[in-house]
Amino acid sequence: MKPFAYFRAESADEAIGAFAGHPRAQYLGGGTNLVDLMKLGVAAPDFLIDVSRLPLDGIDETPDGGLHIGATVRNSDLAAHPAVRTRYAALSQALLSGASGQLRNTATTGGNLLQRTRCTYFQDVSKPCNKREPGTGCPAREGVHRDLAVLGHSAHCVATHPSDMAVALAALDAAVHLHGPQGARTVAVTDFHRLPGDRPDQDTVIRPGELITGVTLPPALPGTRCGYRKARDRASYAFALASVAAVLRVEGGVVRDAALAFGGLAHVPWRARAAEEVLRGAPATEETYARAADAELAAAEPLRDNGFKVPLARNLAISVLAELASRT
Amino acid sequence: MEPTSQQETAHSSVLTLHVNGTPHTLTLDHRTTLLDALREQVGLTGAKKGCDHGQCGACTVLVDGRRANSCLLLAAAHNGAHVTTVEGLADGERLHPVQQAFVARDALQCGYCTPGQICSAVGMLAEAAEGHPSYVTPPEHPPGAPAALTAHEIRERMSGNLCRCGAYPNIVDAIGEVAT
Known part of the structure; x- marks a missing residue:
């Protein structure tokens, strides 16, 4: 690990101010990903600005009936919060499906969104990687890519975004609040992460010095149910091979509202708008859910060793939607 | 005269960890993890270094009452924290x-x-x-x-x-x- 300076910020403004003039600074949240990347040599900040104790650890009702989640709320606390358990079950389930009890106690909401891919080439500094060192190539495309993307990848990068939480937030239409040198702005979580294109080094639209201050969930609509299901190589404590977050409202046997997002398939939490088109107004049947999944996954371009993800994601989507419909 | 051990530099800080109820004031390079501080500076080798990447849990301790992987925590970011290691669980001779x-x-x-x-x-x-x-x-x-x-x-x-x-x-x- 390279030596670095350290500063514990007491406010968001202080943190942003400290960043000025330090292009190789990084914000430190819980550190469960960043400290690991520093050990691996993948991240080498010369200045860590500790934002883990900023007064952004509240979970508060918004005036319109939604929920505001501060950036430093720990994953375990967010998953256990009564409002999240009851109104945004998909978010609680997604958080609880990720990492371990120890890691969830440490990892923050903001940090979860900003975690980097677990692609083995990205994490191994002895290997080329366009995400880590632009222009060096992507050995994963022809190499070990069983866990990697089937949707939206590019010639430059086939990495997946590892977060479970972000997949639930994508289906729930969450918004990400940013504060930076140019002021505050809000970005839909579905616009926050970006596809790799020819700039896989940029995971998100965040600008230098910008800090995530919180996430807002819109009100949960009456009659909707939501859930999250994840497939992985072992029963617990593993990243998703594929996952699905779904929000569903069924009335009189017909799908009235639906939101669907896939995890483990792409460089971003993949909001499945084509599937939603099929679902809305259609009979709430497994045949509909299968057609919806197929409409979305028609865009899949599996690599040599990860084609299994397509039927896996299809089956996950069908099972989650059927389960949600059975509870309405 | 050697520089005192209580001197901060750009890359090190003086901080206090309350370990099993005892305060320890240490000068630590910022790269020092809580695990290494416990094992190498405080002298408590109960918490183990297994994978050193937060994947095995051998380094688990309680930080302010909650379990955490001490290998992924920077000691510098835990100034003032109350840490309980396996050595601090027993009540005298009576095991937890x-x-x-x-x-x-x-x-x-x-x-x-x-x-x-x-x-x-x-x-x-x-x-x-x-x-x-x-x-x-x-x-x-x-x-x-x-x-x-x-x-x-x-x-x-x-x-x-x-x-x-x-x-x-x-x-x-x-x-x-x-x-x-």
């Missing part, structure tokens, strides 16, 4: 109930993962008592109500602690004994 249960149930073979298992179990039992759910907690379980620690729940909640000897059945039994 989780320690006692691990002995009674023979919940180990080589023992390397055991301090992490025990600290993790202590933290996990507190989480369950506070009503924290797990991935296998039924959705209809009332929020905030203490979780019933079935073997299935214990296995899920302890999945961050690996045991390469495979002592899992007795680990689950030991924790289950304390939970009931």
